[in-house]
Amino acid sequence: MSAENRFVLCMLAPAIVILGLLVAYPVGLLVFNSFFKVDTITPYIREWVGLQNYIEALTSKRVAESALRTIQYSIFALFFEFTFGFGAALLFSAMRGDSRWHRTIFALPLMVPPIVAGLLWRFLLVGNIGLLNYGLARLGLISDPDAIAWLSSEDIVIYSVSFADIWLTTSFVALVSYAGLTNIPRDLLEAARIDGANALRRFWHVTLPLMRPVIAVIVIVRGVDAAKTFDLIWIQTQGGPHHASEVFSMNIYQRMVRFGDLGEASASGTLFLIVMMVLAAAAYWKIWRPTHA
Amino acid sequence: MHNPPRLNIGGAVINAAALELVLSYAVPYVYLLMTAVKPAADVQQIPPSFFPAVLSLENFREVLRSSTLPRAFVSSLLVAVLTTALSLLVAVPAAYVATLYRRRITTLFLLFALVTRMVPSVSLGVPLFQLLKSMGLLDTVPGLVLAHTSAAVPLALLLMSAFFEGVPKELEEAARMDGCTRLQAFRKIILPVMTGGISVTALFTFITSWNEFLYALLLTSEATKTAPIVIAEYNSVYGLAWGAMTAAAVLYSLPVIVITLALQKQIVGGLTFGAVKG
Amino acid sequence: MAGIELRNINKVYGNNFHALHDLNFDIRDGEFMVFVGPSGCGKSTALRMIAGLESISSGELRIGDRVVNHVDPKDRDIAMVFQSYALYPHKTVRENIVFPLIMAGLPKSDIASRVNEAARILELTALLDRKPALLSGGQRQRVAMGRAIVRKPAAFLMDEPLSNLDAKLRVQMRAEIASLQRKLNVTTIYVTHDQVEAMTMGDRVAVMKGGILQQVDTPQNLYSRPDNVFVAAFIGSPSMNLYDAVLDGRTLTLGSNSFEVPDQVFKCRPSLNGASNRRVIVGIRPEHMDDAAIRPSSAEISASVTLVEALGSESMVHLNIDAPWVDAGDPDAVAEIGDEKAAVARFSPKSTVRAGDIARIAVDAEELHFFEPDTRTSIW
Numbered sequence: 001m002s003a004e005n006r007f008v009l010c011m012l013a014p015a016i017v018i019l020g021l022l023v024a025y026p027v028g029l030l031v032f033n034s035f036f037k038v039d040t041i042t043p044y045i046r047e048w049v050g051l052q053n054y055i056e057a058l059t060s061k062r063v064a065e066s067a068l069r070t071i072q073y074s075i076f077a078l079f080f081e082f083t084f085g086f087g088a089a090l091l092f093s094a095m096r097g098d099s100r101w102h103r104t105i106f107a108l109p110l111m112v113p114p115i116v117a118g119l120l121w122r123f124l125l126v127g128n129i130g131l132l133n134y135g136l137a138r139l140g141l142i143s144d145p146d147a148i149a150w151l152s153s154e155d156i157v158i159y160s161v162s163f164a165d166i167w168l169t170t171s172f173v174a175l176v177s178y179a180g181l182t183n184i185p186r187d188l189l190e191a192a193r194i195d196g197a198n199a200l201r202r203f204w205h206v207t208l209p210l211m212r213p214v215i216a217v218i219v220i221v222r223g224v225d226a227a228k229t230f231d232l233i234w235i236q237t238q239g240g241p242h243h244a245s246e247v248f249s250m251n252i253y254q255r256m257v258r259f260g261d262l263g264e265a266s267a268s269g270t271l272f273l274i275v276m277m278v279l280a281a282a283a284y285w286k287i288w289r290p291t292h293a
Numbered sequence: 294m295h296n297p298p299r300l301n302i303g304g305a306v307i308n309a310a311a312l313e314l315v316l317s318y319a320v321p322y323v324y325l326l327m328t329a330v331k332p333a334a335d336v337q338q339i340p341p342s343f344f345p346a347v348l349s350l351e352n353f354r355e356v357l358r359s360s361t362l363p364r365a366f367v368s369s370l371l372v373a374v375l376t377t378a379l380s381l382l383v384a385v386p387a388a389y390v391a392t393l394y395r396r397r398i399t400t401l402f403l404l405f406a407l408v409t410r411m412v413p414s415v416s417l418g419v420p421l422f423q424l425l426k427s428m429g430l431l432d433t434v435p436g437l438v439l440a441h442t443s444a445a446v447p448l449a450l451l452l453m454s455a456f457f458e459g460v461p462k463e464l465e466e467a468a469r470m471d472g473c474t475r476l477q478a479f480r481k482i483i484l485p486v487m488t489g490g491i492s493v494t495a496l497f498t499f500i501t502s503w504n505e506f507l508y509a510l511l512l513t514s515e516a517t518k519t520a521p522i523v524i525a526e527y528n529s530v531y532g533l534a535w536g537a538m539t540a541a542a543v544l545y546s547l548p549v550i551v552i553t554l555a556l557q558k559q560i561v562g563g564l565t566f567g568a569v570k571g
Numbered sequence: 572m573a574g575i576e577l578r579n580i581n582k583v584y585g586n587n588f589h590a591l592h593d594l595n596f597d598i599r600d601g602e603f604m605v606f607v608g609p610s611g612c613g614k615s616t617a618l619r620m621i622a623g624l625e626s627i628s629s630g631e632l633r634i635g636d637r638v639v640n641h642v643d644p645k646d647r648d649i650a651m652v653f654q655s656y657a658l659y660p661h662k663t664v665r666e667n668i669v670f671p672l673i674m675a676g677l678p679k680s681d682i683a684s685r686v687n688e689a690a691r692i693l694e695l696t697a698l699l700d701r702k703p704a705l706l707s708g709g710q711r712q713r714v715a716m717g718r719a720i721v722r723k724p725a726a727f728l729m730d731e732p733l734s735n736l737d738a739k740l741r742v743q744m745r746a747e748i749a750s751l752q753r754k755l756n757v758t759t760i761y762v763t764h765d766q767v768e769a770m771t772m773g774d775r776v777a778v779m780k781g782g783i784l785q786q787v788d789t790p791q792n793l794y795s796r797p798d799n800v801f802v803a804a805f806i807g808s809p810s811m812n813l814y815d816a817v818l819d820g821r822t823l824t825l826g827s828n829s830f831e832v833p834d835q836v837f838k839c840r841p842s843l844n845g846a847s848n849r850r851v852i853v854g855i856r857p858e859h860m861d862d863a864a865i866r867p868s869s870a871e872i873s874a875s876v877t878l879v880e881a882l883g884s885e886s887m888v889h890l891n892i893d894a895p896w897v898d899a900g901d902p903d904a905v906a907e908i909g910d911e912k913a914a915v916a917r918f919s920p921k922s923t924v925r926a927g928d929i930a931r932i933a934v935d936a937e938e939l940h941f942f943e944p945d946t947r948t949s950i951w
Contacts, residue, residue, distance in 0.1 A: 002626070003643075004394070007394075011386035011387060011479075014383045014387070015384060018379075018443075023443050025424065027412065027416075027420070088314060091311045109318065111553050113546055116546045119524065121321070123539065124324070171318075224411055228414065230414065252419070269415065273411075277411050461655060461657065463653045467657035469623075470622060470624075470650060471650075474643070
């Protein structure tokens, strides 16, 4: 092997070992476990059951509901994160003068741990002492502070728990979009303006197409993250009331820890992994759409 | 270029809107601070108030007096520092060759790292539990460090790769002409130039570990409980001790904010991927 | 100080791209050798192979008497100046220059004296404690040179070191580098795409195209005795004008023009004797054409004037000669629109021709070049 190749391999080796041991091996173990009936506490006692865990996972009502809730949560959160974040970025780039301080303060939520954000929003949303309802009542948007039970209503809780997520990551979307917007060459926009395009058309025909890779990154990264969310929702509702806010990741956790069912949890976990990878790949192809296609 | 007066008003509106957006965005966190400095009894008053009637450090005193939170802070800090060190040690050389010695294996490797980011922690948590159990590392600092590293290394790899893209290959070649082996060129020339990028990566790695909840929940119990777990536990142990919880939360979020603001210059410099041309 | 020998050097990349074909020539000890050619000709690749930054696919490379094919760059005793200078941005100028000496393990006193000497030669003494980011382009270039000369290597390699400088600075640095090399008398290989740099700086110049060595010779010989059409057109600006023509005995027919070729030409190129309706490619340099009204000659042709650029010292006259023109094969040359290709002539400033005129052009027939139509090599 040439000296150069030896060098490359040596520099790569620790990372390969770590990722192999801590990611590849566990993933292999995950898939392996999914074919067994095995208890979390006694993993050495196992019984081969083939695809039975998968069938149970795919036919279980609770699992299906948690999958649905994951989708509801993700789409809701992603939509608002994207709209607010991208909008904020547009606002910042349209600002006269320096937006640096604005962006720094806007980045504050990024430095807040998800646990804290979840706690914070729980405090804001909780029935009798939550500030949000009082604020809304003051503004006249709701009749009285108890009108909306953000975290205790089974119908809306799955959306309420996303407020914290939206608050946390709108900053991320805003900052990444802003970076993308500032990278658009001014000449292109000016040329469009000279060609007679108004602000809206310039946005639609010049800015958006050029922002495609950035948008793709944001959607893929945030979309996958939203679907994987655990901490944020857990600290707010622990999956309640009555599993109404139990998303897929929490369902897997319950299965493994509360019910001790390692096999089924692994099957769900594997399914989750596969779906995430497929979605990410699809998003990449559709949105990124390599320009040299 | 002439700016008609119309545009100035528009500009002022935009500026005002931006300011309002930003301030309202900071409000929730400010509220957290406000709540933490209220007397314990006032925290859950009905109707709730934004500002404290009187400033009090009761809540902070209470959480610091307890033995669990300070110890958990130490655990969190230890795990975060060790995770950062290990992740950097592993990711920086790998990202370097992946970027400046591009070949099939390095492209495959980066793709693999990217894919691992897609893996939901909960999917990995299950087998990691088994792995650590079989290694006897459950509820230990090294065990949690390994788990956190599995999440942090892909992030560190992607960040450092982006930073290394800004390094011209000629810099390394000049070093090799000047008497360095490839390894010496990496240590003596490339690394010193990359301190900005490495700082940024270290910061994000630290934050990733510091904020981490799920693995800590799954893989630790009494001995190595980290701060987020203790904070979450205020719920079941004390009922709804909001005062204590908010105080703990403020203390927990402070290190990250402080370090980020302190390293702001490095971060902005790092985010422009350094001006290495020279 | 050492000579460098290239023997049948080939470079094939992983995707089977054959970048260099059987490169075979020597660089003499103390010589200033220039590699020149259009982009993609392989000149940088050849330089990097001598440096050790690219592997050699086949062939032998010697520096001094050593075969160095598999020797690390750091052990080849050569120094390189990069196109982008590649200065260490976190080190001061002094630290940049000192670095190779520290790596070589030289004693401190030696290091100090060498640095001061290099700084003095390159006028960097006042800048020694600055970082590269605070230097101008020209200053950075000199630091890069300082880093190279301080090592007192067997050979200098320079990869287009002047291309990032503005035109005026380039002309100034050209002279400084050339005089520096003469003073230090170190074997130097200099890569450039600019044939003016090649002609003014090199003791000898190696012209390359498509990975193949076209000719290696002194600038004067490249100008007056080019081996093939490409070298003839590449050297000299504006390029040599090339046309298909027919030689019959002593009469050369160039499109609708014909004239007698003087004896001197047949003495230099004996193969041209006894030509009978022989097809040739004829080349006329712009400086060998003038306004026949001012300097009549025995060899005159007619052409229509398309453009006159009066420079004061001379006039560049663009002409349409009614004859089939020949493509020199330079990949960097601007593609012509349509079938017309204007010849360029350098007329005396006293000429009064204007665009649209039909001019009589005096050709210095003793300076005509002749090439075989199929092989495009020179006929001697």
